[in-house]
Amino acid sequence: MRNPLRPLFPYLAKYKKGYVVGFAALIITQLVGVTIPLVIKEAFDALTRGVTSQRLAFLALLLLGIALTKAFFQFWMRWILIGISRDVEYDLRNDLFKHLMRQDTRYYNEHRTGDLMAKLTNDLTAVRNIVGPGIMYSANTVVTGIVTIALMAHLDLHLTLLALAPLPLASIAVKFFGQRIHESFEKIQAMYSELTEKVRENLAGVRLVRSFRQEDPEMRQFDRMNQIYVEKNKRLIWITSFLWPALALLFAISFLLILVVGGEHVLSGKITIGTFAALNIYLMNLIWPIVALGWVTNIIQRGLASMGRLWTIFAVQPAINDRLAPEHPIQELNGEIEFRNLTFAYNGFPILKDINLHIPAGKTFAIVGATGSGKTTLAALVPRLFDAPEGAVLVDGVPVRHVPLRTLRSNIGFVPQETFLFSDSIRENIRFGVPGSSDSEVEHAAEVSNILPEILSFPKGFESMVGERGLTLSGGQKQRVAISRAIIRNPRILILDDALSSVDTYTEEKILRHLTEVMAGRTTILISHRVSTIRNADEIVVLHGGTIVERGSHEELLAMDGHYAELYNKQLIEESLEKEI
Amino acid sequence: MADSLHEEEVLGKAYDAHLMRRLLAYLRPYRQVVFFALIAIFLYGLLQAVPPYLMGLEIDRYLDPTKRHQIPQGLLHFLSANPRTGILQIAFAIFLPTVLLTFILQFAQTFAMQLVGQKVMYDLRKQVFEHLQRLQMSYFDRNPVGRLVTRVTTDIDVLNDMFASGVVAVFGDFFTLVSIMVVMLKLDWRLALLTFAVLPLIILATALFRKAVRESYRRIRLAIARINSYLQEHITGMSVLQLFNREERSYEEFQKINGAYLKAYKDSILAYGLFYPTVEFLGVLAIVIILYKGGDMIMGGTLTVGTAIAFIQYSQRFFRPIQDLSDKYNILQSAMASSERIFKVLDTPVLISDPARPQKPAAPRGPVEFRNVGFAYRDNHRVLENVSFTIEPGETVAVVGHTGAGKTTLTNLLLRFYDVQEGSILFDGVDIRELSLHELRSNFGIVLQDPFLFSGTITSNIRLGTEGISDEQVRDAARRVNMLDFIESLPGGFEEPVRERGATLSSGQKQLLSFARALAHDPKILILDEATSSVDPETEHMIREGLKRLLENRTSLVIAHRLSTIQNASKIIVMHKGRVREVGTHQELLRLKGIYFKLYQLQYKDQELLAPAEPAPGS
Ligand SMILES: Nc1ncnc2c1ncn2[C@@H]1O[C@H](COP(=O)(O)OP(=O)(O)OP(=O)(O)O)[C@@H](O)[C@H]1O
Numbered sequence A: 001m002r003n004p005l006r007p008l009f010p011y012l013a014k015y016k017k018g019y020v021v022g023f024a025a026l027i028i029t030q031l032v033g034v035t036i037p038l039v040i041k042e043a044f045d046a047l048t049r050g051v052t053s054q055r056l057a058f059l060a061l062l063l064l065g066i067a068l069t070k071a072f073f074q075f076w077m078r079w080i081l082i083g084i085s086r087d088v089e090y091d092l093r094n095d096l097f098k099h100l101m102r103q104d105t106r107y108y109n110e111h112r113t114g115d116l117m118a119k120l121t122n123d124l125t126a127v128r129n130i131v132g133p134g135i136m137y138s139a140n141t142v143v144t145g146i147v148t149i150a151l152m153a154h155l156d157l158h159l160t161l162l163a164l165a166p167l168p169l170a171s172i173a174v175k176f177f178g179q180r181i182h183e184s185f186e187k188i189q190a191m192y193s194e195l196t197e198k199v200r201e202n203l204a205g206v207r208l209v210r211s212f213r214q215e216d217p218e219m220r221q222f223d224r225m226n227q228i229y230v231e232k233n234k235r236l237i238w239i240t241s242f243l244w245p246a247l248a249l250l251f252a253i254s255f256l257l258i259l260v261v262g263g264e265h266v267l268s269g270k271i272t273i274g275t276f277a278a279l280n281i282y283l284m285n286l287i288w289p290i291v292a293l294g295w296v297t298n299i300i301q302r303g304l305a306s307m308g309r310l311w312t313i314f315a316v317q318p319a320i321n322d323r324l325a326p327e328h329p330i331q332e333l334n335g336e337i338e339f340r341n342l343t344f345a346y347n348g349f350p351i352l353k354d355i356n357l358h359i360p361a362g363k364t365f366a367i368v369g370a371t372g373s374g375k376t377t378l379a380a381l382v383p384r385l386f387d388a389p390e391g392a393v394l395v396d397g398v399p400v401r402h403v404p405l406r407t408l409r410s411n412i413g414f415v416p417q418e419t420f421l422f423s424d425s426i427r428e429n430i431r432f433g434v435p436g437s438s439d440s441e442v443e444h445a446a447e448v449s450n451i452l453p454e455i456l457s458f459p460k461g462f463e464s465m466v467g468e469r470g471l472t473l474s475g476g477q478k479q480r481v482a483i484s485r486a487i488i489r490n491p492r493i494l495i496l497d498d499a500l501s502s503v504d505t506y507t508e509e510k511i512l513r514h515l516t517e518v519m520a521g522r523t524t525i526l527i528s529h530r531v532s533t534i535r536n537a538d539e540i541v542v543l544h545g546g547t548i549v550e551r552g553s554h555e556e557l558l559a560m561d562g563h564y565a566e567l568y569n570k571q572l573i574e575e576s577l578e579k580e581i
Numbered sequence B: 001m002a003d004s005l006h007e008e009e010v011l012g013k014a015y016d017a018h019l020m021r022r023l024l025a026y027l028r029p030y031r032q033v034v035f036f037a038l039i040a041i042f043l044y045g046l047l048q049a050v051p052p053y054l055m056g057l058e059i060d061r062y063l064d065p066t067k068r069h070q071i072p073q074g075l076l077h078f079l080s081a082n083p084r085t086g087i088l089q090i091a092f093a094i095f096l097p098t099v100l101l102t103f104i105l106q107f108a109q110t111f112a113m114q115l116v117g118q119k120v121m122y123d124l125r126k127q128v129f130e131h132l133q134r135l136q137m138s139y140f141d142r143n144p145v146g147r148l149v150t151r152v153t154t155d156i157d158v159l160n161d162m163f164a165s166g167v168v169a170v171f172g173d174f175f176t177l178v179s180i181m182v183v184m185l186k187l188d189w190r191l192a193l194l195t196f197a198v199l200p201l202i203i204l205a206t207a208l209f210r211k212a213v214r215e216s217y218r219r220i221r222l223a224i225a226r227i228n229s230y231l232q233e234h235i236t237g238m239s240v241l242q243l244f245n246r247e248e249r250s251y252e253e254f255q256k257i258n259g260a261y262l263k264a265y266k267d268s269i270l271a272y273g274l275f276y277p278t279v280e281f282l283g284v285l286a287i288v289i290i291l292y293k294g295g296d297m298i299m300g301g302t303l304t305v306g307t308a309i310a311f312i313q314y315s316q317r318f319f320r321p322i323q324d325l326s327d328k329y330n331i332l333q334s335a336m337a338s339s340e341r342i343f344k345v346l347d348t349p350v351l352i353s354d355p356a357r358p359q360k361p362a363a364p365r366g367p368v369e370f371r372n373v374g375f376a377y378r379d380n381h382r383v384l385e386n387v388s389f390t391i392e393p394g395e396t397v398a399v400v401g402h403t404g405a406g407k408t409t410l411t412n413l414l415l416r417f418y419d420v421q422e423g424s425i426l427f428d429g430v431d432i433r434e435l436s437l438h439e440l441r442s443n444f445g446i447v448l449q450d451p452f453l454f455s456g457t458i459t460s461n462i463r464l465g466t467e468g469i470s471d472e473q474v475r476d477a478a479r480r481v482n483m484l485d486f487i488e489s490l491p492g493g494f495e496e497p498v499r500e501r502g503a504t505l506s507s508g509q510k511q512l513l514s515f516a517r518a519l520a521h522d523p524k525i526l527i528l529d530e531a532t533s534s535v536d537p538e539t540e541h542m543i544r545e546g547l548k549r550l551l552e553n554r555t556s557l558v559i560a561h562r563l564s565t566i567q568n569a570s571k572i573i574v575m576h577k578g579r580v581r582e583v584g585t586h587q588e589l590l591r592l593k594g595i596y597f598k599l600y601q602l603q604y605k606d607q608e609l610l611a612p613a614e615p616a617p618g619s
């Protein structure tokens, strides 16, 4: 049978040394521990025979010495074994996060944030419980069990066998209930994920919830999920609250057998009272390991259920990677972009069809087109947020898949259509693209996007914190910080995806003027719905339903009197209005 | 120095007691069950004292040849003189019923308390979530989503242990302890007192330990909230992170946060690692005392061997609950650390709430009036200053102005996401602070500047949880924003799944969906904050035409940068740096040759010919 814990081995292997020492401490602790009843037995045997108080003092001191030794090793056992489990948790969480950072956009479209959060915290804790207390107590149970039973057998084999007769039942119970725990816990964790996501989404959309007075429906939904979560927990409660007392009961039966048969043996002179007492003490020592068995089962089964959930993260290999990057890849990009017979579909349904487009390095290129015509999609293919078919997208004549992701992306300044800022200071947000850039570089970047005066007017200037996603900035301020963030990278290719939509025309004009200076000799792709943004581009293409329907300069396109001219006209203020004057 | 430390400790203690009382209050609705569990655990504790006693009884009555023990009369009567029968009597008539009863009691107690634990957590989760639904927007400006999620989920889950195995079990352990102590005293008070001599040492150890773990627990709660916040933020912003090659940096940052969590735990492990062996050692110390002193007494003939053996067993059982108690103490500590944070959320006052006696306007339609409104998000940074204007019923009012001028802020104030600091906003002549929030907001349908979609379906995003919006209305709303064809082209149509924040839709489509949502809610006043900024002009034009009739008698407030969007407005308000600078119709504003004129010129360079070059004075 395959060990279900196998995936954890590489993580444990790192702490091999620690485990060796920890287990050694554990074994010593137990070995030393079992001698305590022996000394007690010795004392009582002596007492019934009559003994000197010197001998008694010696035994007492011996006991004290043993106890000290035990305590010493017990400390190391805990400190090492439990400590390792936290280290493993730390390593695992780092690895999970690292793995997540390599996943592409498509992955995040399919996975819910709340679920991932729950996995990296709650499920991980369950797994760590296996590695720490789970392993430690299992080992404890095994060692204590073996040693104690061996000693008992040494004292009275017959009696020991009899006393332990109920134990196989315990293992059956553990197995049976373990299975149930596993199943229940899996469901509980899945529900926990959902609950987390519910809360997360509700809070992320708090403005929407409030403005549409969705508080009550939201509370009702949450309440329902909360109830289901409790229901699922209840099923587990049945099992766990039964398992421990049941194991204790089984154990009590052993005790009963000793009471009866052991008594008989004493009467018939087979064993001494001291032995009888020692056997009892040993049995007492077995209680905790056996009851712990139930506890450990619970921990392990929960952990295994969570492990299954965690490893679904590792199971998905990042689809966008450097697999095709050659051994000596290009290091520098010039900024030429080409789409060659590009057809692209998200889920089988083609969004872009047969696109052929060549954007020479250093040109300003504009894309317009109706909502949903595929502009963002086209732009996203360049930095490989999604992967186009092999050879369909090229930079500097090289298929993008042959350029290392790092090189590719660090040559691109991308301003996404929806602005995402991190909850940090404005300075750090602009510096985001180039860690370690100087303050004057930051200021310059802010100047280009025409936000510098505004930032300086804030009480804390560049140190002003923006809320999550840039919450505490206005729409246009966010967009301009995002533009600065891209500009500061000094990229060969700048992509502005509708990045001026929340900016007034006055500001827009200034930004565009700055951009022509900064981006001289570099490639710029402008996506916009506003004619004012794109009219000065070297070339404009019109996308419609995923294909290029028109291309040319502003004047040429107007002359064509097609889609572009229509778009242009729609933006004019209706003449009738003007005539009223 | 030492004084101030001490003070803090005392403060902490008082606070603990306060927290504890507050937590225990959550048990009130389930007091019957808790009471039942208490009784069960009480009996359970008593029964714990039985088995060792039987052991001693058997030895003294039947096994020990020296037979020096006094056995109670009742039992002597009951127990047969024949050792073999007697032992069977002890085993089956006394021992077996005892353990069966123990089993039942333990099961009942565990089950009852775990159940109560779940119920209490349910109540708490509900309470925190509901409180969050009432807190004002400024709270959410300051608190990252991940942190608040932690409060509702992880932090509350930590309390499970406390309710399930903490509160009641503490009493159980206490009963066990007391009953064992009583039996021990009865058996031999001198030896008992000697054994108890180790108790002060244990109390000392516990006190030291408590100090050590307390801080680590607090740090743990802090760290887990930070981990959650970091994850929530960086997962939602993953593509930005990747586009800017931030993987390594973020990894380092994450490692740091994760490391703080590790460190806090390691500190608590160290404390535990020292504490447990100490308590066990003290347990053995007690045995040593019994052996040494008891041995003397046996030799002196003042103690029986049976009693001594029973004593050793008792002392073992006696230390278990003590160990348990200290264990429980930790559970409590950890629960304190998280309840501290949970209660902090619950104690955040709701600053924007319904008035005590809300006004009820008969048939509210407006007008909406801003009267000398002044506002700052943060104390010292004015965003609006002396803003006054009126939106008459049926009017379409447009607001334009540079970015950051305060346009969105107007809508934030109108919906009472924040409260004005100066002046007032009147709805139908009534200060909006006099209306209930629900009443006030029910008049508005808003398309927020940042469109937000829930994961669900297209329909669920248009309808939300509002009852009484029929499928037909959903469809109609979609048609009005020109989305019908697109939606019907989707494999699932209106039931097509929508991902988190609408990740699989284009930005324009998201805006249109948000627009449809506002229309479907059929509001009296429509607020469009850059509602079509990412929509192509053609679609926008079609929507405008389609909405003309619908909006005829409806009040609307439109914020836009694209002037073509607002050309039909009955009134245009030009905001600049938080002030209203120009008000009028398109034509009037052009004639002013002010800010609006400049915006217009920039947008319509080619159209300049059409612009009124020389407005006729007085027209
Ligand atoms: N939640 C907030 N906390 C603190 N400051 C804020 C908050 N929201 C906005 N601000 C600040 O208030 C000012 C006005 O912002 P507002 O969003 O009203 O501008 P706007 O006119 O809508 O601009 P835009 O056209 O760019 O959307 C800005 O300087 C902004 O930084």
Ligand SMILES: Nc1ncnc2c1ncn2[C@@H]1O[C@H](COP(=O)(O)OP(=O)(O)OP(=O)(O)O)[C@@H](O)[C@H]1O
Residues within 6 Å of the ligand: A109, A346, A347, A351, A369, A370, A371, A372, A373, A374, A375, A376, A377, A378, A417, A498, B503, B504, B505, B506, B507, B508, B509, B534, B535, B536
């Ligand atoms: N991740 C995705 N998965 C599936 N379909 C998607 C995804 N992203 C976009 N689409 C669909 O692909 C089409 C093109 O979307 P895209 O975002 O490229 O449009 P766009 O031209 O940028 O539109 P807009 O002007 O509104 O920004 C849309 O119909 C959209 O619903």
Ligand SMILES: [Mg+2]
Residues within 6 Å of the ligand: A375, A376, A377, A417, A497, A498, B506, B507, B508
């Ligand atoms: Mg787009």
Ligand SMILES: [Mg+2]
Residues within 6 Å of the ligand: A474, A475, A476, B407, B408, B409, B449, B529
């Ligand atoms: Mg705004």
